[in-house]
Amino acid sequence: MAAFNLTHFDPSTFILNGIPDLEAAHIWISIPFSMFFLITLLGNVTVLFAVSKEQILHKPMFLLLCMLALTDIGMSTCVVPKALCIFWFGFKGITVDGCLTQMFFLYAVAAMHSAVLVTMAFDRYVAICDPLRYATILTNARIAKLGLVCLIQAVLLILPVPLLLRRLPFCANRVILHTYCEHLAVVKMSCGDTTINRMYGLVIAFMIIGLDLTLIGLSYGLIIRAILRISSKKSHQKALNTCTAHICVMLMSYTPNLFSTLTHRYGQGISAHVHILLANLYLLVPPMLNPIIYGVKTKELQLCDKVGKYTCRM
Template sequence: MQETPFCLSVGHLLPFTMSESNSTDFTNPSTFILLGIPGLEAAHVWISIPFCAIYAIAIFGNFTILFIIKREPSLHGPMYYFLCMLSVTDLVLSMSILPKMLSIFWFNSREINFSACLTQMYFILSFSAMQSGVLVAMAFDRYVAICDPLRHSTILTNPVVAKIGLTVVLRGVILVLPYAFLARRWPYCRTNIIPNTYCEHIAVVKLACADISLSSYYSLSVVSLIIGMDVFFIAMSYTQILRAIFSLPTKDARLKTFGTCGSHLCVILAFYIPHLFATLTQRFGQNVALHLRVLMANMYLLVPPMLNPIIYGAKTQQIWDRLLQLFTHKGT
């Protein structure tokens, strides 16, 4: 089924001169134009304030997590190795999106090179897939730690953790490659305007003057496969975890054991719930205002990298203790 090029629906957002200047046919645009948040251009400077705060918290928080785990030998274990992987994906996602977004908001720097746009799209998609994979790995770690604690150190050895990490990376790298290859091969015409703050996959390919069904179906298939498979494995892990917890003899033991999963559960909810709403909004929310769809598409990518270090810093006693020690020593 052929999709109508999105360029037809954004012309009313543009000044006549810009629309006219981009009306000539071209098949290999040298640049795309990122509009930012359509309809809210006058408020871009004000909107940049919370986004700048999100960026600062995400960068500082995730680098702090990496620094504490590297510095503290007692934290050199599977759970914290996976947490390091999560922090790396958070950092890459934040740095892939927010610098360009803030340049749009502050300096009206809307142009992005065609190859840079596809590169940004690739990094966002691949590291989002990696982030989901890391959450599965962390769920498996919690399952082994609670359901088979005596064998935890023999099952999740350093080589096994490294293989799991490599699998997560390769899955994200390989499955997302066709996105960029397909986006590059489509002919583009009439406009190079992207009504978003970053090169979102569906917004880019809808500018193509071709039948983009292949890109659309592949995107939907990969998202369904990755999210569906990951949510299934996480649900299976926590089903077994809850069974083990409820079999414990005392309420205190149950609460203490469940508390070791609290931070991971919060991170899972922070990742998958906004992702679900954003996906449904983009696919089926055509009656939702464009600026709300754009905001949702940004928030589901940017909020988890900010929340993850806060959640783990607050709910993981070992990290919290090391953080307090770090600032106490600096203050003395």
């Protein structure tokens, strides 16, 4: 294609290649991409709608669930529309500023998503380990403040990423072997010294995956200790059920993220299209399944019943 004639590259533009070695299958790959995206939007918007309309759901746990839904929508929206433009229309060009903007919003939303999961783990810890003080420790106002802290932390943590990339010189070959502006994929195109960029990328990976997982693990360690002290089997089961949905969401969020990060950095023997498919599935599958899991596992949030009730009123 003319787009790949390196002599005609616009120096202010990158080319998103899509999924290498699978260009012929882009149309077929776009089918699950678009389906997952639509289900993600429908499920998470439904959660937001149900919580906003039902007064009984105006509680800390469900406010956190709304934050999770917003981050799920944000992560998918940062990636899928551009990916579909590549698959359907071959619109592979993206300006350098557009690329860095996409990168900033994607990683900032992902960092906030992780911070919300940590806050949800703390919510479950208080609910099980100190239930009598739950209403005084976790008020709606306090949850809103924690959400603001999560947002500020995510912005401050991710903002240096595009700023550090902006100072780098890029080579003539500006083809990004990805469907979106993934950090390492952009770093690899630079002809300059990328040591600081790579080191800061490791710092972010440690902060988002390592530190957040440690805090979640600590919360659940204390929760398990509290559950083991409960003598009543019924109370034992009830305490476990309150954590089931969060554990499922947490495993779905961190497992593919951790695997994708490790394979991208250390899996040189793995094909490029496998790396990229894994990176995309991390941004597509958990946001799609999260509202389904909470809708099934949380009795107060029966999505079908809530939506049906408000649909009948209209």
